[in-house]
Amino acid sequence: MSAKALRPARELLLKEYRGVLSTHSKSMPGYPFGSVVPYCLDADGHPVLLISRIAQHTHNLLKDPKCSLLVGERDADDVQAVGRLTLMAEAHKLAEPEAIDAAAARYYRFFPESANYHKAHDFDFWVLQPVRHRYIGGFGAIHWLDQVTLANPFAGASEASMIEHMNSDHANAIANYVELAGLPRSAPAQMVGIDSEGMHLRIGQGIHWLAFPEPCNTPTQVREALVLLARAQQWPVAQVGEG
Structure with missing residues (x-):
């Protein structure tokens, strides 16, 4: 296992x-069933899905929770020359009200339109608990990885407070992040997520993650990083660690 592959995989x-969520087909035993799903990460850094109770992949997961999620770099000209990650996992439907509320709060920021159909239809939140990862960083860069994800130290009220403050009071700073990172300007950007290694911005229907110059473990460090980036003339190169 290569420690150097952990960070790019994450x-x-x-x-x-x-x-692409792959499940074990209930109607066609022995065959894998693939479907496209959006996701965001929970407090433990694990993918959270919001899926319909009548969907085929939901019936499959209820019969066998073993599954995988394939993630690849978007807009790649040569898909075999860029990174892709297969996360093998066991899927668990969230049942506790507190867990559902926590998942909903973050998921709705990433995908605000989902709040409407979640309330109007039979949808449930599921979390994918990783078992192992297969990361390919390009030709010949192939790794089996066990522990890839990191817990988010700001998940919950701290993250929500920082995001609300940035969106309400520092739209100019967010616009500067968009310009420096060369992100689309098709719609005003909204901050939707903060973790120890970076931030998520939503522009229209698209989600974009930007790395901090170095990891942040406290709200104060996040504030310092955001101020630095708001004043920057170019996007700084992130400090790359092994983990």
């Missing part, structure tokens, strides 16, 4: 927000 999971 960053790929952070940068993307949709993947």
Whole structure:
């Protein structure tokens, strides 16, 4: 196992927000069933899905929770030359009200339209608890990885408070992040997520993750990083660690 592959594997999971969920077919035993799903990460850094009770993949998971999520770099000209990650996992439907509320609060920020159909239809939150990862960083860069994800130290009220403050009072700073990172300007950007290694911005229907110059473990460090980036003339190169 290569420690150097841990961070790029995790960053790929952070940068993307949709993947191919493969489940064991209930109606066609022995055959895998693939479907495209959006996701965000929970407090433990595990993918959270919001899926319909009548969907085929839901019936499959209820029979066998073993599954995988394939995530690849978007807009790649050569899909075999860029990173992709297969996360093998066991899927668990969230049942406790507190867990559902926590998942909903973050998921709705990433995908605000989901709040409407979640309330109007029979949808449930599921979390994918990783068992192992297969990361390919390009030709010949192939790794089996066990522990890739990191817990988010700001998940919950702290993250929500920082995001609300940035969106309400510092729209100019967010616009500067968009310009420096070369992100689309098709719609005003909204901050929707903060973790120890970066932040998520939503622009229209798209989600974009931007890395902090170095990891942040406290709200004060996050504030310092956001101020630095708001004043920057170019996006700083993130400090790359092994974990």
